Structures are given as C-alpha cells and as structure tokens.
Amino acid sequence: MADLQALADALIKGDRNKVAEMTKQAIADGVPAKDILEKGLIAGMAVIGRRFKANEVYVLEVLIAARAMKGGMEILQPALVKAGVEPIATVVLGTVKGDLHDIGKNLVGMMFTGGGLKVVDIGTDAPAEKFVEACKTSGAKLCAMSALLTTTMPQMRDVIKAIKAANVQVKTMIGGAPVTQSFADEIGADGYSADAASAVDLAKSLL
C-alpha cells in the first residue's frame, strides 16, 4: 500500500524519480488523488516552505523540491481531473512593468502551486493592463505582484488602481526585496509577505 509520508519525504529530498514512481504507485494502489496531493505532495512542499522560512534550506533546495513536485503533479493531474479535485483558487502572478527579476517570483509561484493554488504566471515587465486582463480572463481571486527595484515599486500602485478602475473583484498582495508592509498599506494592497513560504500562507488567508 502506498506510503504518503514516504512520498512527502522523497519530495523534501528533491528526488524527482522517486516522487514520480511513488505517485504512480499510489494511483495504482487506488489511493484517492486528493490524498496523494494533500498528504504527499503538498505536505512535503509545506515542510520545505517551513524550512526555507527558518533558513534551514536555501533557494536551490526549494527549486529542486519544486521540480520534484512538478514531476509528481504531471502524473497526478489526470487523476485529479477525473476525481473532480479543483485547485483552491486561481492566482495571477507577475513581476511589474520595467522589472525583469523573476527568480523570487518563480519561487513564490512554485510555493503557490505546492500549496494547491492554480497559478497564471504573466511573466516579467508586466504592465497594469496585463494584470487586469489576466485577472478578468482567468477568474482569479488573487493578484500577486513582485518587484525587485525601488524604481518599479510604484508600478504596484498603478496595478491596484487599474484593478479598482476596472472593478475586478480580486484581492491583491505584493512582495519583493525592497517592498515593505508600510508600502503595502500606503498603496492599499491587501497583503504583503517577505518570502515565498509566507506568501503561500498569506495567499490562503486572503482567499
């Protein structure tokens, strides 16, 4: 019988082949897809998130675990669809206009996916209209923005203004090295988080 704790442990170790193998085995054993997702893959990613927050693991380990998660998800996806398991919600994620930094954003995206959210990644250098359009077309409940430059932080205010002007009903959250809670308060963002692990907790609390 499939051991979901062992699946979580393989993900924590970033062992992509083992994660793929064990996901296949769990499906073959008739374990519900939702349990494989929540007690195996998401549980493993949550541990990585906590360790990352506590500085016990570094970016590279998170990337390797996320790659293993992706491998497992590819195998699990058809079973999830068949079982009617929906993502918790859709999140639009992008780096704001004028800003090409995407390592942190991608990490946040991986943690979001690892937390059971569907991510619509609109990339870098994304103008306000692109965020608004993506939120409208995807039916997202959350719009998440990243900025790494002090010069591009004001773009976040523009995105929030554009969302309000278009009357799109989404919560907004921001992050990135120069961003602070007081800046979030100043521009009317619904939330701010300092790192990728907190970002997924914040996203879930906003939804």
Ligand code: B1M
């Ligand atoms: Co740039 N760069 N860069 N750069 N770069 C910084 C950010 C800088 C601090 C370096 C420095 O001067 N010390 C500085 C910004 C200064 C400032 O404005 N305060 C800077 C500069 C000036 C520039 C250029 C202007 C340089 C030039 O051309 N003169 C230029 C700008 C280009 C542009 O964007 N238009 C530029 C270019 C680049 C590269 C292209 C070479 C490359 C980016 C490659 C890429 O992303 N694909 C690059 C890099 C790599 C860096 C540093 C070295 C590393 C950034 C990084 O990836 N960190 C950076 C210096 C540094 O930070 N030490 C620097 C790792 C990443 C995991 O952390 O992105 O902070 P971070 O993400 C964290 C959190 O911030 C948070 O979670 C992540 C994980 O915990 N987070 C969120 C991020 N987004 C979030 C969103 C959330 C929540 C949390 O919710 C939605």
